[in-house]
Amino acid sequence: MEIGVPKETKDQEFRVGLSPSSVRVLKENGHAIFVQTQAGSGAGFTDDDYIGAGAEIVPTSEAAWNRELVIKVKEPLASEYKFLQKEQILFTYLHLAADRKLTENLIDCGTCAIAYETVEQSGANKLPLLTPMSIIAGRLSVQFGARFLERQQGGRGVLLGGVPGVKAGKVVILGGGVVGTEAARIAVGMGAIVQILDVNVERLSYLETLFGSRVELLYSNSAHIEAAVKEADLLIGAVLVLGRRAPILVSRELVKQMHPGSVIVDVAVDQGGCIETLHATSHTHPVYLEEGVVHYGVPNMPGAVPWTATQALNNSTLPYVVQLANLGMKALVANPALAKGVNVQNHRLVHPAVQEVFPDLVN
Structure with a gap:
């Protein structure tokens, strides 16, 4: 052939x-x-x-x-x-x-x-050709998020890991699948305060075996999302619905309540994303400011590596x-x-x- x-x-x-x-x-x-x-x-x-x-x-x-x-x-x-x-x-x-x-x-x-x-491999809901890029994108989401939290990049000037005597930055991850898990690995490694929200209780139980008390694991509902997002320095959208657009979990009104200069990275932007104010960007022009929050929406993140x-x-x-x-x-x-x-x-x-x-x- x-x-x-x-x-x-x-x-x-x-x-x-x-x-x-x-x-x-x-x-x-x-x-x-x-x-x-x-x-x-x-x-x-x-x-x-x-x-x-x-x-x-x-x-x-x-x-x-x-x-x-x-x-x-x-x-x-x-x-x-x-x-x-x-x-x-x-x-x-x-x-x-x-x-x-x-x-x-x-x-x-x-x-x-x-x-x-x-x-899709049958019986296990595995996506073997999406997984490797999801791993990379999940890890990059924190790497890029940390970069755009820098004041010179338009962020609020927060170091995710903090320093002795100063509170660490807070990373909120919507979705506990492959992307969310890998994002949490990097965020925990940086020393950030990390929360993961997911609707799958079994997945949350599995994540507890990985992270123990280093990550706060919450059931994803509107009340928990609202409380977590308001306090996030870095919000990562990691919601994937196979073949469909991701549901909107974070409204514009909620984005308005985030800290000025905080950062949103939506890894699922190529499927529509789960944050109302976020749209696709590019590696050449990766971010824009909306409602006082830095938005990063590059749909081909692994292309950076x-x-x-x-x-x-x-x-x-x-x-x-x-x-x-x-x-x-x-x-x-x-x-x-x-x-x-x-x-x-x-x-x-x-x-x-x-x-x-x-x-x-x-x-």
Whole structure:
């Protein structure tokens, strides 16, 4: 099979769909891999690295896209819609629930669009291709939050870890899944006061085994959210609903009651986010001030650490890529987890959660 790897076009997105080591594995399986020139440079991989692994370097996006199977990291942007083809397989993060225009274009062109974030292993509600980036994004959320709490960055000048004689900063995390757990690890390591709110009591019990008394674990309801958010120096949105937009948990009125110069980071902004006042930003312009609070809404946070993130992503995606390359569409029959990742196929919106978001696009 011919496999294309275009260079990412999202703002400061330096990750790449396949690493040279992944290319080597695919080459050993008898496939031809076409990598756009400089596609991996931001992650530390040169064209020569890809050539050494058996890839052919192509000069343009179109040459990489014009293949049976296209492997990316982020969703196609409007400038790339023209490359989408009938009977082509696209394997990447899509987050269609927050992007009607992309959803419509995928339906129109007839591409089989498989989303990393909805590949789901049965029986355990595991999202194997979302987890590695969730780990990275969760850890970065505190790292970036601490940075923008600095006065020179527009924050209120709070050191999360405090110092002897001065209270530590308070980190409130909405959601105790992978992102929330990893955010708490970093916040606790910095010495911050940490609260996690979640609606899953079993998950809260599990988090107690991880953190003990170092993290306050609260059941997520409106009263607890209101009390916690008002006192937060750093508020992290870590709410994921598979395939759907995240619910709004923090209203504009509640944001108004936060300390001036406090910081909000919503990791699920690519699914709509859970804070009313937060919208997507970019690595070039990551923050804005609203209601006196610094808002950070970069949807591709792991793109800030592409060397780490590309390899972590490939560790998880490669077995699925190999199966798609070896079997084509038959891979969807052979692997039920991969089949659950299909969002659009044969001009139809097929993923149940995305269908609920766009019922008028279901045919």
